[in-house]
Amino acid sequence: MNTWTFEFGPFELNPGRQELRRSGVRLRLPPSRFRLLVLFVSRSGELITRDEIAACLWKDEQNVDIMSGINTAVKQLRSHLGDDSTTPRYIETLVGAGYRFIAPVVEIPKPAGPAEEPVKSSEVSIVAVPDVPPQDSSPVPAASVSSVERDWRPAIASAALLVVAVLFGFYRLHPPTFSGATPRAEMALAHITSSGDLRSANISPDGKFIAFIRETAGRQSLWVKQLATDSMLQLVDLGSDHCPGVAFSPDGGYVYFVRKAELSASGVLFEVSFLGGDPVRVLAGISGAPAISPDGRKVAFIRSTLSTHDEDSVETAGVDGSGERTLASYKAPGIHLNRIAWTPDGSTLVYPVQSHLMAMPAEGGVPQQVPGAQCTTIEDLWPLPPGRDMIVVGEIGGALRTQIYIVSLPGGAIRQVTHDFSHYAAVRATADGKTLLAVQDQVASTIQVIAPASESEARTISAGNQNLDGVQALAWTPEGKLLYGSEPDQRGEIWEMGRDGSSPRRLVRVNAPAAFSGLAVSPRGDFIAVSRWSDDDVASIWRMDLNGHDQMQLTSAKQDFPPSITPDGQWVVYGSVQQDKSVLMKVPSKGALPSGSQTTRRSHPRCLPMDSESLVLRIRPLISVQV
Numbered sequence: 001m002n003t004w005t006f007e008f009g010p011f012e013l014n015p016g017r018q019e020l021r022r023s024g025v026r027l028r029l030p031p032s033r034f035r036l037l038v039l040f041v042s043r044s045g046e047l048i049t050r051d052e053i054a055a056c057l058w059k060d061e062q063n064v065d066i067m068s069g070i071n072t073a074v075k076q077l078r079s080h081l082g083d084d085s086t087t088p089r090y091i092e093t094l095v096g097a098g099y100r101f102i103a104p105v106v107e108i109p110k111p112a113g114p115a116e117e118p119v120k121s122s123e124v125s126i127v128a129v130p131d132v133p134p135q136d137s138s139p140v141p142a143a144s145v146s147s148v149e150r151d152w153r154p155a156i157a158s159a160a161l162l163v164v165a166v167l168f169g170f171y172r173l174h175p176p177t178f179s180g181a182t183p184r185a186e187m188a189l190a191h192i193t194s195s196g197d198l199r200s201a202n203i204s205p206d207g208k209f210i211a212f213i214r215e216t217a218g219r220q221s222l223w224v225k226q227l228a229t230d231s232m233l234q235l236v237d238l239g240s241d242h243c244p245g246v247a248f249s250p251d252g253g254y255v256y257f258v259r260k261a262e263l264s265a266s267g268v269l270f271e272v273s274f275l276g277g278d279p280v281r282v283l284a285g286i287s288g289a290p291a292i293s294p295d296g297r298k299v300a301f302i303r304s305t306l307s308t309h310d311e312d313s314v315e316t317a318g319v320d321g322s323g324e325r326t327l328a329s330y331k332a333p334g335i336h337l338n339r340i341a342w343t344p345d346g347s348t349l350v351y352p353v354q355s356h357l358m359a360m361p362a363e364g365g366v367p368q369q370v371p372g373a374q375c376t377t378i379e380d381l382w383p384l385p386p387g388r389d390m391i392v393v394g395e396i397g398g399a400l401r402t403q404i405y406i407v408s409l410p411g412g413a414i415r416q417v418t419h420d421f422s423h424y425a426a427v428r429a430t431a432d433g434k435t436l437l438a439v440q441d442q443v444a445s446t447i448q449v450i451a452p453a454s455e456s457e458a459r460t461i462s463a464g465n466q467n468l469d470g471v472q473a474l475a476w477t478p479e480g481k482l483l484y485g486s487e488p489d490q491r492g493e494i495w496e497m498g499r500d501g502s503s504p505r506r507l508v509r510v511n512a513p514a515a516f517s518g519l520a521v522s523p524r525g526d527f528i529a530v531s532r533w534s535d536d537d538v539a540s541i542w543r544m545d546l547n548g549h550d551q552m553q554l555t556s557a558k559q560d561f562p563p564s565i566t567p568d569g570q571w572v573v574y575g576s577v578q579q580d581k582s583v584l585m586k587v588p589s590k591g592a593l594p595s596g597s598q599t600t601r602r603s604h605p606r607c608l609p610m611d612s613e614s615l616v617l618r619i620r621p622l623i624s625v626q627v
Contacts, residue, residue, distance in 0.1 A: 005107075005108050006041045006042070006105050006106070006107055006108075007105070007106045007107075007108060008041065008044075008090070008103040008104060008105045008106070009089070009090070009103055010022050010023045011081070013037060013038065013041055015038045015042075016218065018031075018034060020034065020037065020080075027080060029080055030076075032056075032057050032058075032073065033073060033076055033077050033080065035056050035057065036053060036056055036057060036073055036074075036077055037077055037080075038263075039052065039053070039056045040077075040090075040091060040099070040101035041101055041105055042263050043101070044101045044102075044103070044104075044105040045100065045101065045102070046100065046101075047094060047097055047098050047099075047100055048098050048099050048100065048101070049097065049098040050066075050067075050070055050098050051310075051331075051332055052098070053070050053073070053074075053098070053099070054066050054069075054070060054332035054333060055304075055332045055333065055334060057069065057070070057073055057333075058332065058333035066332070074091060074093075074099060076559075076577060077091065078090070078091055079577045079578075079582040080577075080582065082582055088102065089102070089103060090102065090103045192210065192225070192227070197214045197215055197216050198212050198213070198214060198439075199212075199213040199214065199215050199220065199243070200212065200213045200243065200244070200245050200246060200289070200426065200439070201213070201246070201426075201428070201437060201439060202245075202246050202247055202248060202428050202437065203248075203428050203429070203430055203435065203436075203437040204248045204252040204274075204430070205248060205250055205251070205252050205430055205431035206252055206430065206431065207227070207430040207432075207434075207435045208226065208227060208228065208252075209224050209225065209226055209227065209248075209252065209274065210224070210225050210227065210437065211223070211224050211235075211246045211248065211255045211257075211274070212224075212225070212246070213238075213243045213246065213257075218240060219237070219238070219239055219240060220238040220239075220241065220242060220243055221234055221236065221237050221238055222234070222235045222236040222238065222243065222246065222255070222257050222272075223235065224255065224274050233275075233276060235255065235272050235274070235276055235279075236257065236270075236272060236279055238259055240261075240262065241259045241260060241261055241262070241267070242259075242260055242261075242262055242267075243257050243258055243259060243260075244258050244260070244267075244287070244288050244289055244338065245257075245258060245288060245289020245290065246258075246289070246290075247289065247290045247291065247292050248274075248292070249271075249292060249296050249319075250292065250294060250295065250296040250431070251296065252274065253273065253274060254271050254272065254273055254274060255271070255272055255273075255274050256269060256270070256271050256282070256290045256292060256299070256319075257269075257270055257272070257279075257290075258270075258286050258288070258289065258290060260287075265287055265304050265305060266284070266285045266286055266287040266303055266304060266305075267284075267286060267287070268281060268282075268283070268284045268286070269281075269282040269283050269284075269286045269290055269299065269301070269321075270282060271319070281321075282299070282319065282320065282321045283299075283317055283321035283324065285303045285315075286301040286302075286303065286315075287301070287302050287303055287304035287312075287338045288301060288302045288304075288337065288338025288339060288340070289301075289338070289339070291340050291341050291342055291349075292319065292342075293342050293346050293362070294342060294344060294345070294346040294383075295346055296319065297318065297319060298316050298317065298318060298319065298362075299316070299317055299318075299319050300314070300315070300316045300340050300341075300342060300349055300362075301315050301316075301317075301338075301340065302314065302315070302335050302338035302339070302340055302351070303315050303326075304334065304335075304338055311329045311330055311331050311332075311334065312329065312330045312334035312335040312338070313326050313327075313328065313329040313330075314326070314327045314328040314329070314335070314340065314349065314351065314360070315327070316349075316362070325364065327349070327360060327364050327365075328360060328367050330353060333354060334353075335351050335352065335353055336352040336353070336354070336377070336378055336379075337352075337379065337380070339351060339352055339378070339379075339380055339381060341381045341382050341383055341390065342362065342383055343359075343383055343388050343390070343409060344383040344384065344385040344386060344387060344388060344389070344433075345387075345388060346362060347361065347362055348360065348361060348362055348388070348409070349361075349362050350370070350381060350390055350409070351381075352375075352378035352381065352394075355375050355376065355377070355378070356369050356370065356375075357369070357370040357375075357378065357381070357390070357392070357407065357412070358370065359409065359410070370407065370409065370410070370412040371410075371411065371412040372411065372412030372413060372414065375392075375394040375395060375396045376394070376395035376396065377394050377395050377402070378392060378393070378394040379393040379394055379402050379424070379425055379426065380392070380393040380394075380424075380425065380426040380427055381393070381407075381427075382427055382428050382429055383429065384406060384429050384433050385429065385431060385432060385433040386432070386433060388408075388409040388410070389406055389407065389408050389409065390406070390407045390409060391404065391405070391406060391407075391417075391427050391429055391436065392404070392405045392406070392407050392427075393405075393424045393425065393426060393427050396414060396416070401422065401423045401424075401490070402423050402424045402425070402441075403416055403417070403418045403419070403420075403422075403424060404416075404417040404418045404424055404427055404436075404438060405417060418438075422440045422441075423440060423441040424438055424439065424440055424441070425439045425440065425441045426438075426439040427439070444465065444466055445465065445466075445467070445468055445469050445470065445471055446460050446462050446463070446469075447460070447461055447462040447469055447470045447474070447482070447484060447501075448460050448461065449461055449499065460501075461482075461497070461499070461500055461501030462497070462501055462504075467486045467487055467488045467493075468485070468486065468487045468515075469484055469485075469486045469495070470484035470485065470486075471485070472485050472515060472516065472517035472518070473485030473494070473516045473517050473518060473519040473530060474519060475519040475520060475521050475528075476521065477496075477521050477525050477546065478521070478523070478524070478525035479525060480498075480499050481496055481497065481498060481499065482496070482497050482498070482499060483495070483496050483507075483519055483521065483528065484497075484519070485515065485516035485517065485519065485530075487515050490513045490514075490515075491509060491510055491511060491512065491513070491514060492508075492509070492510040492514035492515045492516050492532065492533075493506055493507075493508060493509045493510070493516075494506070494507045494508040494516055494519070494528075494530070494548060495507060507547060507548030508544065508548040508551070510532070512534075513534070514532060514533060514534055515532075515533045516530050516531065516532055516533070517530070517531045517533060517539070517561060517562060518530060518531045518561050518562025518563055520562070520563045520564050520565050520572075521546070521565070522565045522569045522589070523565065523567055523568075523569060524569055525546060526545070526546060526569070527543055527544065527545055527546060527569075527589065528543065528544050528545070528546060528548075529541060529542070529543050529554070529563035529564075529565055529572045529574075529589070530542055530544075530563065531560060531561035531562055531563060531574075532553075533561075538558060538559065539558075539559045539560055539561045540553055540554070540555050540556055540557070540560055541553075541554045541555040541560045541561075541563050541572060541574050541587065542554060543572065543589060543590075543591065552591045554572060554587045554589075554591055555574070555576070555585075555587060557576050557577070557578060558577055558578075559576070559577040560574050560575070560576045560577075560585070561574060561575060562574065562575070565589065566586075569589060570588065570589055570590075571586045571587065571588060571589055572586065572587050572588075572589050573585070573586045574586075574587070
């Protein structure tokens with residue numbers, strides 16, 4: 001966890017928590033805009049070139065109009081910050097060169113402790129039934145408020161989890177033949193650890209050990225664990241440095257790991273005995289996880305210099321650091337997540353470029369796109385012995401979540417291995433291909449209520465799950481019930497329950513990828529206003545009755561959020577992203593239509609800019625949310 005916070009103006013930015021706050025209130029930023037803001041703030045006062053911005057935004061995109069996309073991204077980021085290109089306070093345009101963040105930035109350490117909000121953690125569990133941490137009734141601090149309208153206020157206790165499981169007997173159940181659809185095979189599963197702080201992992205070639213990176217209070221460390229005995233040994237304390245990945249030597253005697261400073265494009269590769277001892281420096285300039293050749297003589301890796309106006313390159317060297325060679329180079333968006341792997345026979349290197357897998361001879365040659373293996377995104381890949389197949393983590397064929405697949409080389413035929421609602425982040429295999437190590441991304445959340453007079457006592461009122469309950473949308477009704485958003489299977493829902501968690505019932509479900517944020521309840525409790533987000537990052541304001549009926553779309557701009565309702569209930573006030581500005585707008589809460597319109601539901605009402613005289617501010621209890 002990054003324990004450093006960047007402060008500028010009224011904003012606080014914590015990259016480790018993926019969090020931006022303005023005057024204590026958390027703001028919603030799309031992931032690409034958050035990455036761009038981190039780039040600007042971490043290099044305040046420096047020129048940020050357009051190539052650097054492209055590398056930041058589109059490592060996992062395809063078919064991008066880079067020039068137009070950069071302009072749109074910077075405009076939207078300015079809108080989130082309330083900035084103006086003509087008289088900038090934060091982001092200055094340097095014509096013909098790029099951009100510069102001009103606001104003073106203060107970097108402040110934030111020590112972790114029991115008084116902090118719930119933070120990112122990790123868990124190790126069985127894949128088929130992910131092990132969500134038990135409900136935690138520890139206090140969750142709420143943001144300070146000027147006045148309190150209720151005896152209790154809701155909060156979210158949540159954690160982002162990395163879940164690791166071992167899948168046994170895999171290769172025997174999935175032979176390397178790809179003729180048509182294949183029935184799903186049963187897999188034996190084994191629970192590994194439950195430390196809740198894992199960041200990356202690998203499994204030894206014989207399947208007896210795992211090496212993994214743990215992170216506690218912003219400090220990382222390298223560990224090994226013997227699966228038969230559950231005994232663990234710390235090999236290296238990385239301190240504040242970060243490790244993008246680890247690998248075993250083919251004989252299992254050594255662990256290779258990368259050590260790099262936070263926000264650095266590349267780091268140094270080290271080798272250490274799996275029994276412990278002093279690490280040995282191998283080479284510098286490695287940006288992702290190392291890939292050791294099947295014969296143990298070479299290491300393949302990606303060197304990223306995109307942040308310095310250059311490119312990603314495919315590199316190989318001896319495991320002693322000698323004989324380094326550059327085999328291929330790619331301009332932005334480069335090689336996704338700096339991933340690379342050898343085929344099981346050691347003849348070919350495979351790596352993801354945008355939505356495709358690329359393959360090239362390990363001794364050098366012309367890279368070729370693997371036919372048929374087009375994905376929405378490719379998160380990880382690893383050789384699956386004994387043939388030339390690769391095991392891949394990604395989204396293929398319209399999948400909503402990253403799953404595990406087999407890709408056959410050279411033809412590129414694809415077969416899906418996992419069929420569940422988990423997000424997989426990485427996969428590794430033993431030397432015989434019979435055991436996989438799979439890493440899952442999860443988010444577990446619970447809803448808690450906190451009494452203002454005794455904020456040290458939080459009461460959990462919802463069962464922990466992975467549906468993001470209340471993370472983006474949470475509000476009281478005048479009758480003392482709670483409304484909250486939920487995202488099971490990435491479908492947006494709104495639920496209602498009693499203040500003690502009783503009688504939960506679903507009010508709304510969108511049968512398409514969607515999410516709700518910024519729930520607002522009218523003072524009389526007769527209707528709801530909420531922002532509804534689609535999977536293409538478009539947000540519009542919707543109104544509905546308190547029971548979820550009579551739904552009406554009130555706005556149709558690119559991004560309209562969050563809504564608030566005036567005390568008389570006549571207007572919905574919201575922020576709207578328009579061109580390069582964030583504009584405060586209002587719309588009639590009943591959806592009054594322009595003159596001459598014949599419909600009462602499908603046409604959008606006329607939206608008006610807010611004037612200072614009609615703006616009424618109402619202080620409500622704030623909700624503290626951390627994912």
